[in-house]
Amino acid sequence: MNAVTQTNVVTQTPLVTEARRGFAPWAGLTVLLTLGVLLAASADRWQGGWAETAAELHNAVLITVPAAAAAGCWQGGRERRRRTEELWATVPRPPLARFLVAALPTALWVAAGYAVAAGLALLATWPYALGDGPRPALVPTDAGVSGAAVLAGHAVGRLVPARLTAPLLAMAGYVGLGVTAAAHEGAGRYLNPALPVMESWVPVWWQPMAMAVWAGGLAGAAVLAYAARRRWTALLPLAAATAAGALLAQTGDGLWHTDPLARRQVCDTSVAPAVCVNARYAGALPQITGALSGVTGRLKGVRNLPVRWEDRDGGPRDDEAALPSLTPLGWSFVRGRLTDTGEFAREAVGTLVLRGDCPDDRLGVRFERADDAVENYLAPLPSQRYFDDLDSQGDARRRAALAERRAARARLAAMGEPERRDWLSAYFAARAACDPSGVPAL
Structure with a gap:
């Protein structure tokens, strides 16, 4: 009986409730369907090769990251739109815990939506590939970057809870990533998680981890700067992001090498x-x-x-x-x-x-x-x-x-x-x- 009671208590926690109901599952489903439609429309150009599939999935980050940031932003402005800010502030939890309860489920669902779409694309390629093997190295990082974008967008939504903030943030993110990706020179382009990759490119073993630390560190710094009681703690993820960003920028073209099989x-x-x-x-x-x-x-x-x-x-x-x-x-x-x-x-x-x-x-x-x-x-x-x-x-x-x-x-x-x-x-x-x-x- 005690085990059953404890299970019921766990399933009724706000974090689980947010993850099972409300906006978070719909955000993940939206990412899954959006990426699925994009991949289905371009299936002819990637379904016959593992390298092409990996490149197509990675290049789709140009769409999923702005969409994820907009989803987080919309969720972040929820309490202001509902006029329940004062009620939410009475919950006996610190601000950071309240922030994560509202933001983390959406981030996890969005990352899961990207990962499921990537898995389905890899399965769709398997019957037709005729040479090299699967290349899933970038999938966890790209899914994590999408989740990090939700957390950063959530902080923006808390600061500027207007209804137009989310679409404007999505547009700004898309333009910013697109302009940086289109640049042909400059070290800053290597900090872009949506930097297009060629089919014959293979990342060095540490590049996905460095990119995850770069994006996750920036998102973590934004969250801590907004919600932590000791805001100086935001310096820790910011320092990690700076170190990873410096490594990415200084390495430049060395982040990728030509696939020996090619x-x-x-x-x-x-x-x-x-x-x-x-x-x-x-x-x-x-x-x-x-x-x-x-x-x-x-x-x-x-x-x-x-x-x-x-x-x-x-x-x-x-x-x-x-x-x-x-x-x-x-x-x-x-x-x-x-x-x-x-x-x-x-x-x-x-x-x-x-x-x-x-x-x-x-x-x-x-x-x-x-x-x-x-x-x-x-x-x-x-x-x-x-x-x-x-x-x-x-x-x-x-x-x-x-x-x-x-x-x-x-x-x-x-x-x-x-x-x-x-x-x-x-x-x-x-x-x-x-x-x-x-x-x-x-």
């Missing part, structure tokens, strides 16, 4: 040229090789080809061709699948034919006609007839050029296999050397 490639060397994809999408290699099978089949036995199609930052080397980019997700590559294998193959042929850095004055009619014939042979464009019809309606020069291109395509297609292999071998050698005279006649 520098690696996984290759299929059973075809020529070999097909290589970034290791972050290693699972996509079979379907990419399949998309290029028509091209590599027609190139079987051809010499002077690039060694591989490569997929890495910095551009291809002299003996390589660039693989059509799979990123940013949401265009040619969505949820682990190529959206148009034919278009992907045509782009790959384009990088194969036009590789190198041939100056325009070295390119002439001979190269243009040969390039057109090779591209149409390796990966014909379905709408080629439409473009040819446009040229056929042009002036005499365009019609003559079209007739020559069509004749070159027909001659290349009509060659026997050995003759065509020799012709293509000579063509790719001339292309690599930027030597129009080396292009065999068509």
